[in-house]
Amino acid sequence: MATQDGFVEICRRELGISPPRCFTRRFSASEAVVKKINLYGRLNGHKGCVNTVEFNSSGDLLVSGSDDRQIMFWDWSTQTRTLSYPSGHSDNIFQAKIMPFSDDRKVVTSSGDGQIRLGQVSEDGRVDTKKLGRHQGRVFKLAVEPGSSHIFYSCGEDGYIQHFDLRSNIATRLFRCTSLTETSQQLRNIVSLNAIVIDPRNPHYFAVGGDNEFARVYDIRKCNMSSNLDKPVNTFCPRHLIEANNVHITGLAYSCTSELLVSYNDEHIYLFRKNMGWGPMPPSALCEDIQELEEPQVYQGHRNAQTVKGVSFFGPGDEYVLSGSDCGHIFVWRKKGAKLIRLMIGDRRIVNHLEPHPHMPFFATCGIESSVKMWTPLATDGPPLPTNVEKVMESNKRGREDQARVILTPDVIMHVLRLQRRQAMAYVERRYDRADIESSDEEMGEPSVLGPSDGNASSLEEDPVVTIRECNIS
Numbered sequence: 181m182a183t184q185d186g187f188v189e190i191c192r193r194e195l196g197i198s199p200p201r202c203f204t205r206r207f208s209a210s211e212a213v214v215k216k217i218n219l220y221g222r223l224n225g226h227k228g229c230v231n232t233v234e235f236n237s238s239g240d241l242l243v244s245g246s247d248d249r250q251i252m253f254w255d256w257s258t259q260t261r262t263l264s265y266p267s268g269h270s271d272n273i274f275q276a277k278i279m280p281f282s283d284d285r286k287v288v289t290s291s292g293d294g295q296i297r298l299g300q301v302s303e304d305g306r307v308d309t310k311k312l313g314r315h316q317g318r319v320f321k322l323a324v325e326p327g328s329s330h331i332f333y334s335c336g337e338d339g340y341i342q343h344f345d346l347r348s349n350i351a352t353r354l355f356r357c358t359s360l361t362e363t364s365q366q367l368r369n370i371v372s373l374n375a376i377v378i379d380p381r382n383p384h385y386f387a388v389g390g391d392n393e394f395a396r397v398y399d400i401r402k403c404n405m406s407s408n409l410d411k412p413v414n415t416f417c418p419r420h421l422i423e424a425n426n427v428h429i430t431g432l433a434y435s436c437t438s439e440l441l442v443s444y445n446d447e448h449i450y451l452f453r454k455n456m457g458w459g460p461m462p463p464s465a466l467c468e469d470i471q472e473l474e475e476p477q478v479y480q481g482h483r484n485a486q487t488v489k490g491v492s493f494f495g496p497g498d499e500y501v502l503s504g505s506d507c508g509h510i511f512v513w514r515k516k517g518a519k520l521i522r523l524m525i526g527d528r529r530i531v532n533h534l535e536p537h538p539h540m541p542f543f544a545t546c547g548i549e550s551s552v553k554m555w556t557p558l559a560t561d562g563p564p565l566p567t568n569v570e571k572v573m574e575s576n577k578r579g580r581e582d583q584a585r586v587i588l589t590p591d592v593i594m595h596v597l598r599l600q601r602r603q604a605m606a607y608v609e610r611r612y613d614r615a616d617i618e619s620s621d622e623e624m625g626e627p628s629v630l631g632p633s634d635g636n637a638s639s640l641e642e643d644p645v646v647t648i649r650e651c652n653i654s
Contacts, residue, residue: 504531
């Protein structure tokens, strides 16, 4: 249990009352320590938005990936870069993970180009990269099986979940996620995926979320690779969001006790226990039994509208919840009760990803800026909550409510789609009117069709789209 005063716990340790391991856990979870967390330093070196940061298992090394398509290793304590290499990706890097038990020499990455790649660091510092697999559309997240140096998963905008084993050269497509509301498999829409996480207590279970309201949990042992059918063992969603058409999931996190944290685009963050699931097939909004299930804990005050944001637990026993915000702040809530206990400015524009240290009360953040920021407990006389906290939260709430008032009728939606189709057709016609049409045809290859930058992708196999490189953050 977290103590209210870190000084008391230090005294207990000095007197020999508190064992070393208990002291470390209680001191790290102390709210007094969390309220002292402030900016420790910046890691400068990338030339674009930093979209991913990840500690190695020991916590002494940090890896980052950016829109500049570079992978960088950092000794974060001395704020020095130890290694940098081109990833081999042709688009923004969204995820970089160091494989455990690899002596920090194997890094798997995913990108806006749809590729999943492996970077292998040799003893002389050279790095060889190779493609392991790909999705159609962007790949925002990878999930490494806890304790495994070989196995990890990917999910993409094409709706597929893929299984990788570094001992094999073949990526296995498990299945494709589809909507859960239709009874006929042929009528189900493809669900574009933004997040995937593995339950640390039971690695057979993993959860995914994307461009609809349901977080789905699957059992890898029940994934029949030959049938390729989407069969979750459980689903989670707040009852008021069931059949909501204007929300989607951007981030997921599992706690050490298998609680599932779900962050929604332009909505709130919700904490689900196992008994809060709807089962394999969730009910409709009109179902009479919908009011019987216990409601999840809700964390609010931030804004998650402009990017594909993650969400994290923090503390040795996951006593806190972390999230970035469109307002540029870092939000830290107490998990139990959802009280906001810390609010810090983390970026001039948007804080997108927060990565806790595996053992100590430190974390790293990244966002629109090109630097990685490290946060640790420091001596400070400043208050944990700024004087304008109510103003910040009210501004975020007002933006969310204003967005909710924008309701598009079917006629307006069809009109917009017709305009987009005409623009795409006009663009194609202009291209084919050029004198060098024959050489252009030879070089063009298969078109790359990407969804919007907020991760709420539409069909990936329909109209051609003019793709413009943006600062996309996962």
